[in-house]
Amino acid sequence: MGGTKTLIFLQLVYITACMEQLDIIYEWKQLDFQFLTPEARQQALDSGSFIPENNIPMGLEIYGDRLFITVPRWRSGVPASLTYVNLKDNSTKSPKLIPYPSWAAHQIGSDGKPEIVSPFRIRADRCDRLWVLDNGKIGNLETNKTKFLPSLIIYDLKTDTLIRKYVFPEEQVKEESGFANIAVEDTDCDKTYAYAADLGKPGIVVYSWEKNESWRITHHFFHPDPLACDFSVKGRNFSWTDAIFGIGLSAPNADNFSTLYFHPMASYNEFAVSTEYLRNQSVADANFNAFKLLGSRGTNAQSSASFVDPKTGVLFYSLVNLNAVACWRTTNKEYLMKNQGRIYMDDVKMIYPTDIKVDYDENLWVLSNRMPLWMYDKLDPNDFNFRVFSAPVLNAISHTACDVTPRSDILDKFVNKLKNVTNKIANKIKPNSGVSNNPLSLAVVLLISAVSLLM
Numbered sequence: 001m002g003g004t005k006t007l008i009f010l011q012l013v014y015i016t017a018c019m020e021q022l023d024i025i026y027e028w029k030q031l032d033f034q035f036l037t038p039e040a041r042q043q044a045l046d047s048g049s050f051i052p053e054n055n056i057p058m059g060l061e062i063y064g065d066r067l068f069i070t071v072p073r074w075r076s077g078v079p080a081s082l083t084y085v086n087l088k089d090n091s092t093k094s095p096k097l098i099p100y101p102s103w104a105a106h107q108i109g110s111d112g113k114p115e116i117v118s119p120f121r122i123r124a125d126r127c128d129r130l131w132v133l134d135n136g137k138i139g140n141l142e143t144n145k146t147k148f149l150p151s152l153i154i155y156d157l158k159t160d161t162l163i164r165k166y167v168f169p170e171e172q173v174k175e176e177s178g179f180a181n182i183a184v185e186d187t188d189c190d191k192t193y194a195y196a197a198d199l200g201k202p203g204i205v206v207y208s209w210e211k212n213e214s215w216r217i218t219h220h221f222f223h224p225d226p227l228a229c230d231f232s233v234k235g236r237n238f239s240w241t242d243a244i245f246g247i248g249l250s251a252p253n254a255d256n257f258s259t260l261y262f263h264p265m266a267s268y269n270e271f272a273v274s275t276e277y278l279r280n281q282s283v284a285d286a287n288f289n290a291f292k293l294l295g296s297r298g299t300n301a302q303s304s305a306s307f308v309d310p311k312t313g314v315l316f317y318s319l320v321n322l323n324a325v326a327c328w329r330t331t332n333k334e335y336l337m338k339n340q341g342r343i344y345m346d347d348v349k350m351i352y353p354t355d356i357k358v359d360y361d362e363n364l365w366v367l368s369n370r371m372p373l374w375m376y377d378k379l380d381p382n383d384f385n386f387r388v389f390s391a392p393v394l395n396a397i398s399h400t401a402c403d404v405t406p407r408s409d410i411l412d413k414f415v416n417k418l419k420n421v422t423n424k425i426a427n428k429i430k431p432n433s434g435v436s437n438n439p440l441s442l443a444v445v446l447l448i449s450a451v452s453l454l455m
């Protein structure tokens, strides 16, 4: 009896180990920053401008040799809310965070706020610009809250200089607004669009780089599902009513518009819309049917961040209750459970996957941060709480439902074999029959039946 149980347990462990297709690149017990001097660090600790346990990494992005990490100002004691680490420096797995673009950008200015207030997620586009979606709130988990208007802050990644700051117009920001996720459609560097999801008051603020203007799109699919608001992470139960959250943009379609895949946080469903309907408010209002329901992931499968790899067309997404990262091929016609692939699942290391990206060298990156435990409880400073995972996309999806290689390999082999067989038949028939198009039609029939079998 006990032996059987052990055996099953071992098999489970073995299978789970096989599924772990990501490597841990960095891990931290607590975050620390690269202060200019040890004295400056001590001073920050003494004055309360640096309170280590109040710092949690929320978003990540990769550009060249740098891995960017955001540290929102939910609580006091966050010395810098946008930072990076040098990917080339492999001297430690727990590197200190370097403020971006400088320490000065994080110091309170004459207007009572720093240049960068509190970003959650960021995006480096293919035109060498870093788009920082600044939430604008300080201390929203504390009694002493300060609210500034959210903004888009855009840096030139080649020179690390500020190239534009766009503050959202007051009428596009609501009392309950919370801007945590951004997607950037950079097909044309001069006509780039940024999409900022409002999880507090369901909506998307769309910004046109060319026009330097924004507008707000609303749709009922952006709303939370009241039946999907219960969460359970590591035995801690809580209720969240977050609206539109994960937004992932496909590569441009034939009409040059991308598809935005999206889901509210409190929802089991995935939706999609062409950006054609987001780029113009009146067009969006007149075409609410252009927003499509793709399908459901099933009970308990709420998802936070998501990202579409434009090269493979694979949509990666987190499963916050399951401590997992999963995937779906956007080329699949159906959004069904059996079409969802599991990339990584671990009840210790993957507690609350908070951000997902694919870099320009086709590597998948995931950040996990145990956020619900940090929010409602306390993290153990002696345990690794924050982790950055990575692997080449093709390795991460291999042997999952999202695999793009084996299926076509099998198909190629099958077609080759079929050709050989039909050639043999053709060669046999040819000498005697004297009818030349018979073997050809036989081959066509065989091919068609084989293809329909594969479908």
Ligand SMILES: *[C@@H]1O[C@H](CO)[C@@H](O)[C@H](O)[C@H]1NC(C)=O
Binding pocket: 088, 090
């Ligand atoms: C660190 O990187 C250097 C240069 O890329 C390499 O030579 C060295 O083996 C690496 N060290 C470790 C511990 O990975």
Ligand SMILES: *[C@@H]1O[C@H](CO)[C@@H](O)[C@H](O)[C@H]1NC(C)=O
Binding pocket: 144
């Ligand atoms: C609240 O924040 C303001 C501005 O940061 C600060 O001046 C004030 O002392 C804070 N009050 C409390 C009670 O922490």
Ligand SMILES: *[C@@H]1O[C@H](CO)[C@@H](O)[C@H](O)[C@H]1NC(C)=O
Binding pocket: 164, 165, 166, 167, 212
């Ligand atoms: C964009 O518009 C804002 C006002 O909404 C303005 O402050 C800013 O200077 C403009 N930037 C450019 C590059 O035109």
Ligand SMILES: *[C@@H]1O[C@H](CO)[C@@H](O)[C@H](O)[C@H]1NC(C)=O
Binding pocket: 231, 232, 235, 236, 237
């Ligand atoms: C938390 O929710 C799960 C189901 O999601 C339930 O099984 C469990 O008993 C709940 N725990 C507490 C402490 O309420």
Ligand SMILES: *[C@@H]1O[C@H](CO)[C@@H](O)[C@H](O)[C@H]1NC(C)=O
Binding pocket: 254, 255, 256
């Ligand atoms: C898409 O963009 C390309 C390159 O700018 C252009 O050549 C093509 O005509 C566009 N296609 C459509 C359907 O607009």
Ligand SMILES: *[C@@H]1O[C@H](CO)[C@@H](O)[C@H](O)[C@H]1NC(C)=O
Binding pocket: 280, 281, 282, 283
């Ligand atoms: C939005 O679309 C409407 C209707 O097609 C059009 O009249 C309007 O000029 C468009 N607005 C912009 C800003 O392109």
Ligand SMILES: *[C@@H]1O[C@H](CO)[C@@H](O)[C@H](O)[C@H]1NC(C)=O
Binding pocket: 413, 416, 417, 420
């Ligand atoms: C088909 O035939 C070719 C040459 O005749 C051979 O190289 C190849 O391995 C065969 N393919 C299969 C799948 O049998």
